Amino acid sequence: MGESLNVGIVGCGAISGQYLRTIERLPQVRLVAVADLDRERAREAARPYPGVEVMDVAALMADARVQVVLNLTVPAAHAGIALLAVEAGKDVYCEKPLAATGADARRVLAAARAAGVRVGCAPDTVLGTGIQTARAAIDDGLIGRPVAATATMMTPGHERWHPDPGFYYAPGGGPLLDMGPYYLSSLVTMLGPVGTVVGAAARTRATRVIGSGPRQGEEVPVTVDTHVTGVLVHESGVLSTLVMSFDGVATRAPHIEVHGERGSLVVPDPNRFDGPVLLSRLGEEGARELPVSAGHADAGRGVGLIDFLSAPEPRAGGTLAYHVLDVMESLLAAAHAGRAVDVESTCERPAPVALGDPAARA
Ligand SMILES: NC(=O)c1ccc[n+]([C@@H]2O[C@H](COP(=O)([O-])OP(=O)(O)OC[C@H]3O[C@@H](n4cnc5c(N)ncnc54)[C@H](O)[C@@H]3O)[C@@H](O)[C@H]2O)c1
DSSP: OOOOEEEEEEOOSTTHHHHHHHHHHOTTEEEEEEEOSSHHHHHHHHTTSTTOEEEOHHHHHHOTTOOEEEEOSOHHHHHHHHHHHHHTTOEEEEOSSSSSSHHHHHHHHHHHHHHTOOEEESOOGGGBHHHHHHHHHHHTTTTOSEEEEEEEEEOSOGGGTOSSGGGGGSTTOHHHHHHHHHHHHHHHHHHOOEEEEEEEEEOOOSEEEOOSSTTTTOEEEOOSOSEEEEEEEETTSOEEEEEEESSOSOOOSOSEEEEESSEEEEEOOTTSSOOOOEEEETTSSSOEEOOOOBSBTTOOTTGGGGGGGTOSSOSSBHHHHHHHHHHHHHHHHHHHHTSOEEOOOOOOOOOOOBSBOGGGOO
């Protein structure tokens, strides 16, 4: 294998461990440095990895070895860190959402275009075998012409397990901006971009109580909608119905279903890389599990980084992430205005991922 990719991580909180484990397994990707406002967290993250340097953010941005800044900060900090990376002439890969607002995301993408650097963004779970196998089934015509989809995410809220959950209830959070990227990136990957949305939303409680960690029992303010529903009209005419909620206890609805004229698919959890894809065909009894046919096998968060080795824009890329953010903001605007809203942005469906081991890809 030829080239390798040097990465510096900014933000060493709850999710960083999953990225560290992925990077460890990808011989093409090398972790050079880590930074966090809380230096002790950065030290803790780097401890198992000899040679990885602990720095402050400015030093990481100035380090010539770092090619891609992996931005794992909270949503409110995503744009600021991304802009610093772009100004330093580095590619940047952000956790989702791309930014807390569409306006901030546009600033990041415009700056990156002007600087000639690339922007990637989570979720890269859509590059795993679950969503990619479902996409291949649709592209291969197994359900006929797609006509509709449903996407359902229902949980009582992340404050029950996350020790520092304030960001989930602040702008950039809420069930839609937090979990929506998984579902919408999957729907756009399978069914193409969204043209118009209608919606309704509710905010059921003014505060949430932290359920674990040193701040257990403390209240955090809620300034975002916590139950969001809507219909997304894809440019193709397909209608996707969405429910994203931090207000329900549980659901038995599939995460995603896609319906076509000749068949229906149950699509696995888009917050995971794998899972069974079930096909029911018109005229056939029951559902059958499809063999895994596409996607990064045994992948983990961070696998999307490998596209920086070869692609002009990573598949888990800024244009897709911006469209997803634009759809989410348009949905909230539609809910608040009580009318349909046209989505201004669009995007290409990202290229499919052939089945294979990400560690073996150039
Ligand atoms: N926790 C999860 O299970 C999970 C899963 C998927 C995605 N994510 C996403 O990952 C991101 C981070 O989530 P988390 O749960 O790890 O949050 P966290 O609060 O546990 O960690 C965030 C870290 O970023 C640091 N930070 C914040 N602003 C910074 C700045 N300006 N400069 C340097 N460091 C800064 C904080 O000090 C903290 O250590 C969010 O966008 C979240 O949506 C989280």
